[in-house]
Amino acid sequence: MKQMINVALPKGRLGEKVLDIFEKAGYSCPAIHEQNRKLIFENEETGVRYFWVKPSDVSIYVERGAADIGVAGKDILLEYAPDVYELFDLDIGKCRMAVAACKGFRDNTERTLRVATKFPNIAQTFYAKKGRDIDIIKLNGSIEIAPVLRMSDVIVDIVETGTTLRENDLEPIETIVPISARLISNKVSYKFKNKEITALERRIETFCRTRN
């Protein structure tokens, strides 16, 4: 019996790209392109069931087994450290985790550094390695405004092109880690749906290799 694979897709631009790759690699699903309010889309022929979730929640759905596989940015995986298999680097959604500050910023090492970020764990680990004392300000969006309003000294955030930073008179000062989208799998699903998941992994991998 062929088993359906539940796939958690990250809502947004990255998710559209991911869906495109999946469909071209042989996991098409016409239902997902219809205009309606449905949340779950399946195609029995190709054996996939897709659903859109908030990008930062993908790893939660996969870790808890509601989704067998999903695509999540390396930033999410580093921040939440979910207990999942990281199978493949899709090499899309490329950007970097970086420290940024107002132009001309001078790091005054006499003081505790105030860091505004959506990624407290990544920031903590990064500065802990340097032995720097920091104060984390956890925000959920519009991080760039924090240093402008002098609420924080620096921000730790994702930088893609740097346009948002430039427009707010900020500049990246240090790269923490490069980021890209990863194919992740629930550890138990990987065992019970091993044939289906490894087949999918192989087809996605082949598609990505030939595309480049």
Add this chain to the structure above:
Amino acid sequence: MSSKIGFANEEAAVMELSRMYRQFGFKHFKMSKFEEYDLYAQNKDFLLGSSVITFTDTNGSLMALKPDVTLSIVKGSNDAFTEPEKVYYSENVYRVDKGTHRFKEIMQLGLECIGEVGAYETSEVILLAKKSLDAVCCRNILDISHMGFLLGLIEDENLSDKHRARLIECIRSKNTLEMEKLCASYGIGYETACALKTLTGIYGSFEKCVDELRAISRNETTDSAVAELESVYSFLKSCGCADGVNLDFSIVSDINYYNGVIFHGFIDGVPNAVLSGGRYDNLMRKFGKRSGAVGFAVYLDQLERMMRSDEPYDVDVLLLYSSDEQLPTLAQTVMSLTQQGKSVRAQRYDAGSVKYRTLMKINGTEVETVETND
């Protein structure tokens, strides 16, 4: 979609599994509820950094509610080589829940074999692990691995603890790409790097994968690890319990405690391991003991959600009556229904909170069936 669990509830599971462990000569070990906190302070890694509930005893010493049973059994074991201690336990332990970050009570069932642990003892414990899974649910998988193989592969590489931990992390998350990068940056030789990459990817039935494993075995340590895995597998096979036994090196346990064969058990539909165990001679050494040890624990809390989901009704019969004068009829009806093996709930009104299969009502002295939901 998910398969059914073979037990109605936790208590039934404990009874059935305990019966099986007794059959194999394991003795029940009833533990005290408390343990000196010091034991956990010294072995924090074993509990994966989990917090412990502490309190001060009447004599002023700091005590803890048990977060784990194995440590207490190891601590109390006598280091005699005359005969192995074979014990099983079913105890409540207290740990922090990963999701809510609060303490919760978990029923833990497990067994340990301590003493001179040879091929038979190891194989028998793994057999019981597999049989426990079989008893819980027919769609199960027992993944086995060997700590000695991984450590043997990298024993000649001069790696710091931190680098070794990062390699292990890659294997744990089956991250082949990162493994390649790390090998390059740590200056690990080509052959070892290839072997590590293969090891990260290995997954599947034992028979299919063991050849791959043999092909990347490079020295005496790894050879003996393969031989040990093979002996365990052939033992399971001769007992007719080799279905769903897979080789998987992503189930790495802490190298400070475990050595030798390790294993995790999974049930279709439960997103985490429901059973875990292995050979833990290194833990024995930490307590200054020379003998070997092997054991496992079953996490019954993981099964809870699947056990109770399939019962659509609270009672078979909801029996309504209106006055105390109906007591004789009521008694008679309840007795006759329960003797038929049905569950009955008698009350005056139906407020809609009880889900019943059949609704009955006593009118005067007559019993009538009002509604049937089947």
